[in-house]
Amino acid sequence: MTMAQRSGRWSALAFGAGFEGALALVALLLGWMTGFFPFAGTPWTWGDGLLGVVGTLPLLLLFVLLVHWPIGPLVRIRAILQQTLLPFLAPCRVGDLALIALLAGVGEEMLFRGWMQPLVASWIGPVGGLLIASLLFGFAHYVSMAYLVIAAGIGVYLGLLWMVTGNLFAPIVTHALYDFVGLIYLLRVHRWGGSEAPDPIVPEDDDFTPIPTRKGPVSNQNGPILNQNGPISNQNRPKGEQEEMKAAYIEQTGPANVIQFGELPKPTISGNEVLVRVEAAALNPVDTYIRSGGIPMELPQPFIVGSDLAGVIEDVGPDVTERKVGERVWSTNLGSFGRQGTFAEYAAVDASWLRPISEGVDSKDAVAMALVGTTAHLGLFERAQLQAGEVFFINGGSGGVGSAAVQMAKIAGATVITTAGSEEKAAICRELGADHVLLYKSQDVAAEVAKIAPEGIDVYWETLREPNFEQIVGMIARNGRIVVMAGRDATPPFPVGPFYVKNASLLGLIMFAYDAEGQRKSAEDISRWMAEGKLRSRIDRVMPLAEAAEAHRIQEESTVAKSGSLSGKIVLVP
Structure with missing residues (x-):
């Protein structure tokens, strides 16, 4: 122990x-x-x-x-x-x-x-x-x-x-x-590691994209893969001849206080890997679910937490052709499926997962948009095929994915309708570009939408775990598309008749189903729009990497306990 x-x-x-x-x-x-x-x-x-x-x-x-x-x-x-x-x-x-x-x-x-x-x-x-x-x-x-x-x-x-x-x-x-x-x-x-792991909670203003459970061994060049609930062995950890770095890591899953901050070996690179000096890392709700064991997966030992980073390339492997030393880059989708996380001074990342940061964009802003921006882009343009002139609706426009989707839909030329739980959050949605913001606690959302869009909604993005599909199907237009991104165990009733006569589509979205190449177009648009000032990150606070455990506690208080204390991303800096 x-x-x-x-x-x-x-x-x-x-x-x-x-x-x-x-x-x-x-x-x-x-x-x-x-x-x-x-x-x-x-x-x-x-x-x-x-x-x-x-x-x-x-x-x-x-x-x-x-x-x-x-x-x-x-x-x-x-x-x-x-x-x-x-x-x-x-x-x-x-x-x-x-x-x-x-x-x-x-x-x-x-x-x-x-x-x-x-x-x-x-x-x-x-x-x-x-x-x-x-x-x-x-x-x-x-x-x-x-x-x-x-x-x-x-x-x-x-x-x-x-x-x-x-x-x-x-x-x-x-x-x-x-x-x-x-x-x-x-x-x-x-x-x-029982067989029935619960679905992580997805509050309305959360930015969680669930990871599918994966069984069996996962290959990882950074160290042995052990069951995430088992004891930790250090026998394969590189020894003292390697350089050291500061990192936030865990040796077992559990509450936020299992996160340790200390020295770990600085990663070495080979093949198509790139060594990145981390300037900023963003905290996502999914990071807390992986750390707590809420999403069961096998993790390297010890496991560096975190999934997003922004930084500067310090070295490249012999097979790397696209990236170069000194280039500023961002990445997401790390810290899962055998990949080490990002809460460290350095990270070894496969070059295919790195995206350039445009001139004039701060690393903290870039990393805060990484996961939520990629999720929003894939849902809007890869899955729903949103077009200019269409009507777009999303619950919780001030949340992580919501705030990115609102901005991207406006960039695409859509009319944007969203909901908020307070006047303060409604103001944020309007600042992001939403055309109509409905206060779901005091307004009849379906009735108000019918007034705004009599022909119905073309793309309806549902962020809630237990959707009311009878209401949703009644709100969508002919040939409408419904995007769902949460609730692995949810089994709500679905009105098949009213749905199919509208020639509508129901689209599931899971960001992690897309590999590095599948996310490339999203990354290119995100980087360009941020450079043009059309897409802005929402950062609640910046904290030192040494306070990673406290950052996890704050994130869980906001999402799991649903305090709503965060109005943007937590970004950590080494």
């Missing part, structure tokens, strides 16, 4: 046990203040303990259903757990999890069933006490609306168990055992 693992284990144990234990103390204090002592009249008997064990079985059946039923809200819950709670608890041992689960059972049952439920029942009756305490129990576990409903239902079950037995001991045992078994199962799937 590495120092980072040990630190992560004790931090998780201290926080988990400390928080749950504190709930018990709060319950005792509130009981003393109100006269409703949590353990009043509780007989601690073996029979009640056995009843608590048996009472776990219905909850475990529910747990199996929640883990394996492939519907959108449950997939989202699994994704949230995989990317937040489970990576945080992953360093814990079985005994640690047992302690946390026990304290959760004791603390939460003392607070919600032992104190709150009888207190509220004394005011509005037993049923009211049960429902109010259960609802607040649900809110205390809120990660999504679906999870709130599920947690409230579990609260009702535990409350009924308390009411039937008149004994807090039974729900404590049920709660603790359920938490323990659930954590053990989920953490084994998360830690040892």
Whole structure:
């Protein structure tokens, strides 16, 4: 176990046990203040303990259903757990999890069933006490609306168990055992590479293009490929005769704090490879999914995180013909499928993946446009074949892909309609060139679109994971095209009849299906438009490379937790 693992284990144990234990103390204090002592009249008997064990079985059946039923809200819950709670608890041992689960059972049952439920029942009756305490129990576990409903239902079950037995001991045992078994199962799937990895969350204003799961060995010249959940071996790491460089890297998947910053061997090049001195690297949501293990893939060891870079060529391999030393370049699609990432002072990149940076374009701006710009260009012009004079619609025009698509559609001569969640984001969309911006929280989007484009939308770009296709098909024009780019596990209903009579097309888009040559035209247009000032990057903040772990935490807070705290890219500089 590495120092980072040990630190992560004790931090998780201290926080988990400390928080749950504190709930018990709060319950005792509130009981003393109100006269409703949590353990009043509780007989601690073996029979009640056995009843608590048996009472776990219905909850475990529910747990199996929640883990394996492939519907959108449950997939989202699994994704949230995989990317937040489970990576945080992953360093814990079985005994640690047992302690946390026990304290959760004791603390939460003392607070919600032992104190709150009888207190509220004394005011509005037993049923009211049960429902109010259960609802607040649900809110205390809120990660999504679906999870709130599920947690409230579990609260009702535990409350009924308390009411039937008149004994807090039974729900404590049920709660603790359920938490323990659930954590053990989920953490084994998360830690040892279970077959059901959740789809990463794609909020409306996100810029994530999902990577397809890939099984089997992946070739990589930089080092051995090991299973992303397994232990790390350094036996093949180049030794001290090589030059060193600073890099942000991981030796295991997990939460943001598994990222280490330190010395690694400076890469050597051969064949068609190019050595790039990195001037800037951009952070994408997909980088956090790979780092956390949310997207299972085999990674080199140690693995340098990051997928985009901009910098200067310092050396070229003997087979390189297109690139030259001193040239400024940008690249995307690194840091996956055996390729090392970009969060380092230097990177070895196959020359086919490098694109020239035009004169007058800053490296930070170039790298901030790399992934999102390529995705937008492929979707608009390769897949949807957007033409001048057509009407283009995209959800979330202030997001990463959204902001690039809005600008590119205007460059192509289309009328652009987009949505925003606030006046602030709407202003950003207008600044980017959107002709019409709809506030989806207060306006009827379909009705407003019908007024703007009576003949319908020619190209509709959907960024949401669970599209409402009935509404979308109603909004598109004859010969309209719908582009979807998110939701690997999504299975929304689709109105085949209304769709085919419009002679419409449904187009899937995954950027990583295109190789370096397939992305060349996109890169050429992006570089030219940026040089002409027609295409602008949106950068929220610039951070030093040494703060890569903090950058990942901020990115996850904005996308996974959906705080929306970012209004552009995070760019890191060595």
